[in-house]
Amino acid sequence: MNTTDRRNWLKTVALGGGFTLLGGLQGYASLTPDAQSPFKGLAKLNSNENPFGPSESVRKVIQENFEVGCRYPFQYMKDLVRDIAKKEEVSEDCIVLTGGSTEGLKAAGLVYGLEGGEIVAADPTFQALLRYAEYFGGYVHRVPLDASLTHDLDAMERRVTGKTRLIFICNPNNPSGTLLDSGKLRDFCSSTASRAVVFSDEAYYDYITEPDYPSMTSLVREGYNVIVSKTFSKVYGLAGMRIGYLVARPDIASRLQDSLMANTNSLAILAAKQALADTDFYKFSLAQNEKCKDMIYAQLDQMNLPYIKSHTNFVFFKSGMPIGNLIEKMGAEGVQIGRPFPPLLDWARISTGRIEEVEAFNRGLQRVLT
Incomplete structure (x- = not known):
């Protein structure tokens, strides 16, 4: 669909x-x-x-493929990457499979926070990327949500400096559940992406009911310095299987791929492929x-x-x-x-x-x- x-x-x-x-x-x-x-x-x-x-169809796939539990996942990745790339309308080299979206978040936190890298983010928001960056020496500028508990994009933009490596946006936001105006979000991402990489965490994107609300994968397709994370943990019901993915320009995707810590597993890959079809x-x-x-x-x-x-x-x-x-x-x-x-x-x-x-x-x- x-x-x-x-x-x-x-x-x-x-x-x-x-x-x-x-x-x-x-x-x-x-x-x-x-x-x-x-x-x-x-x-x-x-x-x-x-x-x-x-x-039920995913459970059937898992049950019928227990024997691949002894196999490393790499040989099963290509088909899922192809399906995701088709869904997101990008080339396959824009997709990075991860152990839940959290692994992708942490990889970005490592890449852009290492050795004092500065990150701008809302507060409160989902912390996985931010805390991982801080653990490796990054500095996070936390910008309070506005009165409606939505990202204050104007205040966030004011915190962007020549030292900023990444701008993190969780949209819809966790924990507030708020959604940014689509036009304002796109303008913010496209304008700030020339100054720092913009990371759009879209774990809850499937639940948005606003008609034609855009994913920031549209900016990836246009070549911007934008990373989008998505997950099979929410609407697809695979939180325990630990599988998600990043969408980014090929050069950025390659750098993130090299920083993954664990990857996902063979059964999760097969489960995710079937989940997309159900x-x-x-x-x-x-x-x-x-x-x-x-x-x-x-x-x-x-x-x-x-x-x-x-x-x-x-x-x-x-x-x-x-x-x-x-x-x-x-x-x-x-x-x-x-x-x-x-x-x-x-x-x-x-x-x-x-x-x-x-x-x-x-x-x-x-x-x-x-």
Whole structure:
């Protein structure tokens, strides 16, 4: 399913009220053994995972290929790279397979942070690249999010100097779930890419419902100094398999490839290749995510708790309680919620999960905060 078709499908479903068009996908849940299993008492809503994956067709591929577990992954990479390159409309030498997108983030942190390299990033945002860069001697200029908890691109641009090697953007942002204006994002990336490499972390790109919202892979195709990371951990439900990829101009891709630490594995490669082809599971996962977000919004509205409309598979809300206390109290209710995100220490991140898990979260939050 291409980007435009996916956005149009989601828009139609959302406007249909109550997901009336979901009927054609309801049967898909029965194909995933865990999708409708009884709730086991622990709602794991702290890591932004897709609990419905891997899809049934992906599970079948994994089961049928256990024998390749004794083989190094390199001979299986070419077919997946070809499929990803076709999807992203770039040449194959623009693709770097990674052990989850996190390995790609860390590789970039190493390459551009080594020996005092300076990086500009929002705060709070996803930290893997930034902390890895700091570990190897890099310096990170952390720029606070604006009042709407969105990247403050103007303030970030003011922090770019002749010493800046990389500008990191997580869009949609983790943990706030906010989405940058597409025109402003493209203008920022295209203008600053002449001064430093721009890294666009698009782990949650699949969940965006804005029509025709562009990936920054469009700038890679135009030859800009831009790196894009994507993952199979979210909508495809392969977080435990550890596979993702980077998209960058061939010379940049080659440099990042040389800095990988672990790579992925043979079964993950085969799983990812099948996941790209399983459009039914893709649609099912997106529809379930929208339904769960609406349930969370309704509960937060009922309790008059501020929150950010999310373009991801989680919701960020202001609980008014120190996050450490809320984590403990929600844990006692059998619900795991997201970790602290300083300095927003009275805000909480809750993943969408399954319907019954969201119901448990809603009940637990009601008890804890009232």
